[in-house]
Amino acid sequence: MRCPFCNSSDDKVLDSRPVDRADVVRRRRACKGCGKRFTTYERLEEMPLMIVKSDGRREPFLRDKLRRGILHACEKRPISIDTIDQLVDAVEYELKDYVMEVPSREIGEKVLKKLHAIDQVAYIRFASVYRNFSDIDSFLSEIKRLKSRKPLRKVSRPGGQLNLKKRNSVILSLN
């Protein structure tokens, strides 16, 4: 590690300890050239998580791309950006369980599970992309399945207004 004061690359580690997140290590160092002390934070370089698509192709998981897809499904729906960001956060957090690869289907299902609790229209829009409804019958059967779930109806208010506060807490509890 190069000394920020004299540029010497000879230093001694005085103390090493993890900080809040377990993958970050704080090291207190002393320069052997000038004797000054400085601190470095080292972070394990993360391997990009790869999404495995249904046809076997792979692409890196990109949070922004997932967010765009969800934003698209939520267009013109009474869903706040905060709610969407929390949803993206929650899905991203759950992806930490996967090493190296995750099937795109798994991500889609995680999003659907959460969207389901937020907004039925956004849910069905997202499902139509991720489940790749190939015909009107599979689309209708999904709608039917959605309608048959009674607890969902209770969540919707008569005026179609959404109780975002309540729904936010649903997302958070899924973490």
Ligand SMILES: [Zn+2]
């Ligand atoms: Zn130095």
